[in-house]
Amino acid sequence: MTDQPISAPKEPQSVTPSRLRRALDSDFYYAFRHSPVAMVSAAVSILLILSAVFAPLIATTNPFDPTTLNLMNGFTPPMTPNAFTGETFLMGTDDQGRDVFSTILYGMRISLFVGFAAVLFAVVLGIFLGLLAGYFGGWTDSVIMRAADVQLTFPSILVAMLIFGIAKGITPVEHRDQMAIWVLILAIGLSDWVQFARVVRGATLVEKNKDYVSAARLIGRRPSAIMIRHILPNILSPVLVIATISLALAIIAEATLSFLGVGAPPTQPSLGTLIRIGQGYLFSGEWWILFFPACTLLALALSVNMLGDWLRDVLNPRLK
């Protein structure tokens, strides 16, 4: 929504203000233009997300294609020509001669994919259960909210680890590495649904007594239609705000799990896996293998986090 003014095509002159004009005149855009923090973090987030999406175009090599690797290039420091091959790498290479810059781009893809998918999963599950609990009340509400209470007793990272462990136990050994990414999404998503369910439930309780809901009920719409078509659009804005903040937390959670060795496997490394690998070279002096992935993770998590904080302040000051 923030890059809309740039991407929207120029519309012909008309009497009513164009869509672009309205976007530029909105309070939201005004607040955005007057917050340096928001502009910088939005720019960094978009840059990182775009470079992850277009990784195959930007990366100098495909780090997971063994034919492009040259073991002679191993441990080349950044910006210095390799002693044997004379090749230079922007961020150096790891022990296998993989270009660190390329592995970061591909790693960020995994990190972002897991982050987005996990948050999407948590949002959908949270909205579904929150709507049910808020709209029907009674024992549906009790069961769902007690389950939420039980889960809230534990830190979400612990819940995610546990789900990962159980899911790993259920999947057959030969599929574990392929399934790891999906298990990771499931684990982080399931550990994160509670806050969405709570917000949605609270908002639903307020909305369901309003006239438009009574009217919809009077004309005989089914409860599912009322919940999805009528109530949901009215309660979406706090959900979006929490989702942005959750994205930063999900990226960090994914990195933490992968760092601990219970996340993305070395065959599909995320930023956390790269940091885990890099930590092994901390003492032998190959600092770049650790340093660049760590910086990328930091920039990604910080910028998304700050963007989320800013969104919260602008869209929904009550959540502060």
Place this chain on the structure above:
Amino acid sequence: MLPFILKRVFQSILVLVITGAIAFSMFTFVGDPIDNMLGQERTMEDVERLRAQLGLDKPVPVQYFRFLNQAAQGNFGVSYRQGREVSEIIMERAPATLELAALSAVFAVLMGIALGVFTAIRRDGFTANFIMSVSLIGVSLPTFLIGILLIYLFSVQLGWLPSFGRGEVVQIGGWTTGFLTESGLKALILPAITLGLYQMTLIMRLVRSEMLEVLRQDYIRFARARGLSNRVINFRHALKNTMVPVITVIGLQLGAIIAFAIITETVFQWPGLGLLFINAIQFVDIPVMAAYLMMISVMFVVINLLVDILYAFIDPRLRVSAK
């Protein structure tokens, strides 16, 4: 008061029954324990005999009840990976985690309160503002990166402190302690700071905002009018009244410290329960995972319950509203 406590106790029991069911179903549905315990050379009779011996031929509710009964006595069976009693392994690992957690809790509470009071009193000072901005970054940094950063600074660059392990430990009865040797104490410093840093910033920010709130009150203005010294006002009158929410948060964070020890222990290869749990997940060692889950849920439930009860004692409004 009593209904409030009873409600909380009921909720705690519910949490334990549910986590018990999760731990139990891990045993029952994730892999077949018979497969794990008997080797390739086995006959159907062996399988049947072990099944009867372990009680796996009984109906599921009976098995669940038996499991809870055993778990309550601290019996979780034998680790698939190490081939030893799980309770024995846990007893061996517990001191390392508890010592680390205790030290980081002390660090977090002392530093958190001190810095919180400082930043509240000098709220516009340069140092206070600096501390506040650094803490903001500290909150958003993942724990494991802080650990790596500290290792890089103090172990790799300066060479002052060890980067892994517990150093030399002294055996006292069934307990091993690192508090009595120099290398043990040195080994504690970095992990304790890493583990306590997040809680410290949390307590600091809470103390600061509570202090700012309290310092605006009339009784503080009155105390100033009486000519009391700044120190008496800040510590005797203001800080004391900020302690109710702070105690609650400290209580709730104690559980979080034990859970986050998993991350710190992995970074520093600290031989505690967290590292045990992570290794158990990596090797799908179900008995150890189940035991850790049960143990940590008892810990969380007890802490939450105590904090709730304590809170009701301190804040009379809660007692009234619960009736």
